[in-house]
Amino acid sequence: MRRELRFGLASLPRRPLLELAGWSLPDAVPTAFYGLAVARAVDDGFLAGRPAVGLAWLAGLVAAACVGAIGSRQVYRRLGDLVEPFRDELVRRVVTGALRQGVAGRPDDGAVARLTRQVEIVRDTYAGLIVVARDFVVRLVGVVVGLLTIAPVIVVLVLPPFLLGSAVAVATLGLAAARVRASVRADERTAAAAGEVVAGARDITARGGEGYATALVAGPVAQHAAAERALARVGALRTLCFALGGWAPLMLLLAAGPWLVARGVTAGALLGGLTYVLVGLHPALGTVMGALGGSGLRYVVTLGRILDATAVDPAGTPLARAPSGHRVVVDAVTFRYGPHAAPVVRGLDLVIDDGDHLAVVGPSGIGKSTLAGLICGLLRPDEGHVLLGGVPAADLPAERLAATRVLIPQEAYVFEGTVRDNVTYLLPGASTAELRRAVEAVGAEGLLSRLGGVDALVRPDRLSAGERQLLALVRSYLSPAPLAVLDEATCHLDPVAERLAEEAFAGRGGTLIVIAHRISSALRARRILVLDGTSATVGEHDELQLASPLYRDLLGHWTGPAPDGRRQIQPAS
Known part of the structure; x- marks a missing residue:
């Protein structure tokens, strides 16, 4: 997994990346403003007996959303500048590798599939991961800035479990990729064994070989079942990560409510903190975990197949990969x-x-x-x-x-x-x-x-x-x-x-x-x-x-x- 992530990061062109980061700042405005607007609307408006002030703060959410929309539009316009060079690099590697294999007298039968299907899968998942990662950072920065504005103590409560749950979720990606590969291999073995048994069903029945046929298929079926159970355990682990990073901050904030109020945190600030958790942190983590379980796995597995098939230097010259050790x-x-x-x-x-x-x-x-x-x-x-x-x-x-x-x-x-x-x-x-x-x-x-x-x-x-x-x-x-x-x-x-x-x-x-x-x-x-x-x-x-x-x-x-x-x-x- 580290190789695939390093390859993706190394392929990011600097100028489009800086432009993407720059236009992400206005996109962070709505997230940073949501909780602040709610806190001021409650404390300075509705609880103070000035509903007009409260409504004015809430109306400011519309303006913040407009600023964010401008930033989002510019971000997506620059997404192609990041993704298309990455796709071109993959195409070059696949074609170069296929030519190298052909010159060596080993035709690469999988090159067409890599070029027409796998490259597109990697390109699409790469773009999706960039969008999700940017959105996660934007929401996190916006939430931290907003919380520091209304009540810094809330940051200490909600940020550690959120970051811990996020880190563990990212760490499970390598484990999940390994489990997916194992599941795919086990499925292929089961299909191969079952196909052989089905093809010879008549002879097996005629010669009384049902027991042997059952034993022939039982091993691959058991391995496939074990691989699927192992994959399901990774899914359960992701659920626990979401509980830790998505729900624990909310529960901690609610449980600490009386303690916070006793130390001067206003009702509006507390409600604003809840807004930041529910509108910012909670959906950000949910989106990241969904992407890791879907696009992330497809990216790692598919790009791994491409990188295994060929290696070229930055100038495009084919390289014969040198072994590391003799394992x-x-x-x-x-x-x-x-x-x-x-x-x-x-x-x-x-x-x-x-x-x-x-x-x-x-x-x-x-x-x-x-x-x-x-x-x-x-x-x-x-x-x-x-x-x-x-x-x-x-x-x-x-x-x-x-x-x-x-x-x-x-x-x-x-x-x-x-x-x-x-x-x-x-x-x-x-x-x-x-x-x-x-x-x-x-x-x-x-x-x-x-x-x-x-x-x-x-x-x-x-x-x-x-x-x-x-x-x-x-x-x-x-x-x-x-x-x-x-x-x-x-x-x-x-x-x-x-x-x-x-x-x-x-x-x-x-x-x-x-x-x-x-x-x-x-x-x-x-x-x-x-x-x-x-x-x-x-x-x-x-x-x-x-x-x-x-x-x-x-x-x-x-x-x-x-x-x-x-x-x-x-x-x-």
């Missing part, structure tokens, strides 16, 4: 190999923080390598987002992607050349000492000795699969990339060599993701992700033993501790 966020990701194929990954949510060590386990063909390809930016999700350091992984340029992550696949790539050439091309400036430390860390000393040292010639056809994997592991260990993904990269090594290599990468620093070939990799990880084809469960070893039947099946039975103190695994009987 991995998998957000509602679905991926299928072909438009009519069943999803390999379905609605997956996962967060891997910097420095984490995650093992991914599951049956063969369940989508573990597909997940590795998505995280590394080699595959683009059909739905959802995969972010590396806050940037879509599939959109990172090759040089930045290589500096962010290193992927070691099951079939290691080795080319004909020296050992040094093979293991240092991700870090060309690596010294011999660094190379030897990497060789020692992953346990490749024996291989290096057999080949004849770092300057020996490597012939790939004379290496076993395990030896090729060891060279690839050394190469990846030397890489400066902070995120390492081992996609069954040790499957041709024996368990002892596998343990040594994984422990080396765990101690290397940065983040480690291991697509596990053996369940023993799960014991060395900080967290474990279990994929079963319909759902994903993530947690620590002890948690998963209780929560995941599949994990228990994969785990088998434990034996006693090994001589080195580590637990061993034997296959389940």
